[in-house]
Amino acid sequence: MSSSHQRPSGQTNVTQHFEAYSVDDHNSAWSELWDSHNGDLWDKGSPSPALIDALEKEDSLTPIASDGHRKRALVPVRQMFTFPDSMLTEVQGCGKGYDVVMLALHGFDVVGLEISPTGVSVAEEYARHELQDPREYNFGAAWYKRETGTVKFVQGDFFKSHWEDELKYDLIYDYTFLCALHPTMRSRWASRMAHLLSPGGMLVCLEFPLYKDPSLPGPPWGLKGVHWDLLEEGGDGIVGSRKTTGESDGRFRRALYIKPERSYEHGQGTDMLSVYVRK
Template structure:
C-alpha cells in the first residue's frame, strides 16, 4: 500500500473526527454540516469519473440512452456531490438525477449544472464526438437515500424506478451497519433488468480500519450478489472481488455481469479501483 500523504491524512482525520462519536442515525446531519461549513473539498474530485466516461462511451448499446420504447432512460447518482457525474450522463443523452442530503449540496450542484450543460468541460468526454446531439435533463433532489420519500419537486409517487444507478463514494461513506440498507434501497429503486454501476473504492484500505471512507474490498459482491450484510473483514478476497471459501450463494437482488480494472480512474484510487456492473434480477 502506498504511504498516505500528509494532506490525505489530515483530510481523513477531519472526516473521522466528524463521525467518530456521532450516532449512526445522525450521520446525515454530519454530512450536511460539512457542506454548510464549506468543507466539501474533503471528498470532491473536481471532475466527472474518467472510468464512468469510458464505460458509457465504450460499452455500445448497453449504454444507449434510449429505451426500446424510444424514451430516455432515467439514471440516479445517490450522494452525487457537486453533480459531476450527473451532468456527464445528461450530456451523453440520459435523463440524470442526483440525490443529496444537504440543501447546500443541491444548490451547489444546480449552479454547476447550469454552467456545464451549455458549456461543458472537456473531462465530460473521452471523445468529443460522443457528446449527445440530444442531451438529457438534469435534476437534483434533496433527501435521505434510506428514506421512503424524496423531494421530487412535484413529480408523482415519490420514489420512482430507475433504469440505471451509479455509485462511487456513497457506499464507502456510510457506516458498515447501513450497508444492507444501501443494497436494499438499490434493489428498490432500480427496475428489473436495470443496471447498477459501481466504481469500487477504496479497495486498498484495510476493512478493519475506521472510516469514512470505509474499506470495501469484497463488500459489493457480498451485498449485491450473495445478499449478505457487507460486514466482511477482507482477509480472503480473490482477484474477482469475491470472498473466498464462502458459500457463493446468489440470494441478493443482483447478478454481476462485469468486473474489470478501468483504464482511467481517479488518482485517489491508487490503481486499485475496480469497475463492476450488476443487473437487477
Template sequence: MTTPPERLQSPEGKSRLIKHFEQSSIENHNAAWDNLWETDNSDMWDRGKPSPALIDLLEQRADILSPIAANGQRKKILVPGCGKGYDVVMLALHGFDAVGLEISAKGVSTAEEYAQKELQAPQAYNFGYAWANKFERGSVSFIQGDFFHSDCTKGEKFDVIYDYTFLCALHPNMRAQWASRMADLVFSGGLLRSVIQAHHGPCKACTGICWLRVVMESSIPPKQKQQVGTGSFERKWYIKPERSYESGQGTDMLSIYARK
C-alpha cells in the same frame, strides 16, 4: 482544484473525514454530512471532475451501458450522494435523464449552480474519446433528501443507479438497508453500477474489491438476504478501467450488477 490526500490527514494519521464521523452516532450522520457542506469542507471528497472510468464505459461499451432503451425511450439514472453534480451533468451530456440526490440543501444548490453553468459550455473533461455533440442531451435534476426514505424519490424507479463511494460513506451497519433500498429503486433488468475503490471510506465500511461483493454476497446473514433483497442482483461485469481518478489509477475496478 481538489485537495491532495495528504492535506486531508490529521496529525494522528486519520483522515479528516474519518475523524469527523467518529464523533457522530449513526443517527446523526445526515447532520454530520450537512455540517461538512455548510462549513465548506466538501474538499474532503470532491474530485473536481466526473469519473473518467464512467466516461470511457459510456463511450466505448454501449453494449453494456447505453442511454437509450430497446423501446427507444431515454433511460433514467440516479446518482445518490452526487456531490457537486459532476457525474450527473456528464451523464446528461451522454444522453441520460440524470437525477442527483444529496442530503444537504447546500449541496443541491451547489450542484444546480454547477449544472446551469456546465450545460451552457461543457468542459472537455466531460468527454473521453468522443466529440461533445455526438450525443443528444438528456435532462438534469436534483433532489434534496435522505436516500433511505422512500418518499424522497416519490416512488420512482430507475433504469440505472450509479454508486461512486456512496456505500463506502455509510456505516457498516447500514449495508443491509442500502442493499434493500437499491433493489427497490431499480427496474427489473436495470443496472447497479459502481466504481470500486481500493481504499477506506469515511467510516472504513469497505475496502478494495469487497466494495459491492461484501454487500451482495457475503456480509449479510443468509436468513436476512431474502428480506433485504440482495438476491435481486447478479454481477454481470467486473472490469479494470484504463482510466480513473488519479488517486485510484491502476487500482479502481468497475462492477456492474443487473436487477433480476
C-alpha cells in the same frame, strides 16, 4: 480523500469529524460539512473518467472473475451500455454534481440526490453553467454527440421514500456513497438499491477504496469484496462475517467486472468498475 487532508495518524479530516457523531446522526454530520463550506474535503473536481470510458468505449474489455483471474470471454462495453433515450438515471450522494451533468451530456435523464440543501444549491449552480458551456473533462476520446438529457437535483435521505415519487430507475451510479456509509448500513443500501431499480436495471459501481483495510475507521470505509458480498451473495457487507440478510440475496447478478484504464488519482490501479443487473 485528498492526501492534503490526511492526518499523521492515517485518519482524514472527514474521519475525525465523524468521530463526534453517532451512526444514527451521520446525515447531520454530512450536512454540517456542507454548511461549514468543507465540501471540498471529498471533492474530486471533475466527473469520473472510469464511467466516461465505460459509456463511450467501442471495443471489448476483459472481465475479471471474483477470484481476480481474467476470464477469456470478451464483453462489448457498448453493448452493456446501449440505452434508450428516455433512460432514467440516479446518482446518490451526488456532491457538486459532476457525474450528474456528465451523464446528462451523454443523453441520460438524471436525478442527483444529496442530503444537504446547501449541497443541492451548489450542484444546481454548477449544472447551470456546465450544461451551457461544457468543459472537455466531461468527454473521452470516443465521444460522439448526443442530445443532452435532463438534470434534476433533489434534497433527501436515500433510505426514505419522500424524494423518489415512486419512480423506478433504469440505472443508478455509485462511486463514494457506499464507502461513506457505516458498515452496519450496508445491507440496507443493497435492499434500497433493489427497490429503486426496475427489473433489468443496472447498478454501476466504481468500487473504492479497495486498498484500505476494512477494519480501519471511516469514512471512507474499505470496500474490498463488499459489493459482491452484498449484491450476489446476499451477505451483510461485513466481509468475513458469513452472515446473510435474506434481503438482497438473489436480487442482482454481476454482469461486468473490470479494472478501468483511467480512474481518479487515489484509486488508480486499485479501483474496479462493476455492473450489477437487477433481476
